[in-house]
Amino acid sequence: MIHFHRVSLEYPSTKTLALYNINLEVKKGEFVFLVGHSGAGKSSLLSLILKRFDPTSGAVYVNGQNLKTLKGNRIAQHRRRIGMVFQDHRLLAGLTVEENLAFVLRVLGVPKGEWRDRITRVLRTVGLVHKKRAYPYQLSVGEAQRVAIARAIIGNPSIVLADEPTGNLDPDNALAILEVFKAIHARGATVVVATHSRELVEAYPQRTIVLRSGQIVRDEKGARYNL
Template structure:
């Protein structure tokens, strides 16, 4: 599903080497944690996968496609098959919970007759069906994070990327969110989660990839957080 072949990323201007010679293969259906200190390159890694960033060296493949070959139209199509949960969740403040989720279906071109049912389905999955008419400002942090997850999965993506989905949440809510990501993975979606949370990674015992200063320093099939 994901392949990195000798990937390096240097940001222009500052010339920061955010990723250095990364080689990696993630198979379809896997659940993988991406860990590392602040500044290690986790968000840059995810940015390459949605092609908001381009590698300065090497090749990134998603579902066998070399992303470097994609032109603008194809990039939009590529992003439609990926669900992305951003650290700051990026909900639209002027839209209700229901509308925020439906928005993803609208922009991916899902048939309008399906919107209501699919939106209700994911709202039930994340336990927010009673908040359908609330606006983001009326929700707790954990509820907002759950709306962001619902929005990312409503399109049935083949790949779900989550950047610190439990950042700033209390442990109970973090576990609920991780259980939700597990459930999505069990339905066949490949899931990649960037996280600082040592407890979560240690307890889940999943494949864990560790970056240190842009280098892939550890790839442990049974998890465990180590820097």
């Protein structure tokens, strides 16, 4: 489903080599932890999957499509098939939880008649049906992050990416967020979670890819990682 072939990425503005000679395959339905210190290349790797950048060399394929060949509207279509969760929730402050989710459905072109059922379903997945009329300022940090996850999955993406989704959370809330990702994975989505949290990786032993200085130094399933 996701394939990196000899991928390197250098940011032209800083001449920083973010990734070097990455060879990687993530199969449909896998759950993968991407771990490493800040600056190891985790966010850069996720950005390439989203086609925010093109690799300096090599190729990135998603569902067999070389992302470098995508242009114009096809880039937007590609991104709409991927759910993305960031460390900061990025909710629209002037909209309720329900309205934040409806905004996404409008952008995706989902018929309005489906909105209520979709919103209820994703809020049930993240355990926040009772908060649908709350504004972001009325939510705890953990609740806001769960709404961000609901927003990422409301379009039924086949791939869900998360970049340090628990970085701002205490251990209990972090594990609660992990439970949500486990539920998403159980429903068939391919999930890639970038994190530096050893607790998350050890709480849900899955394939763990360790990045160091832009290179993959370890790729094992269910292994403890050592940064």
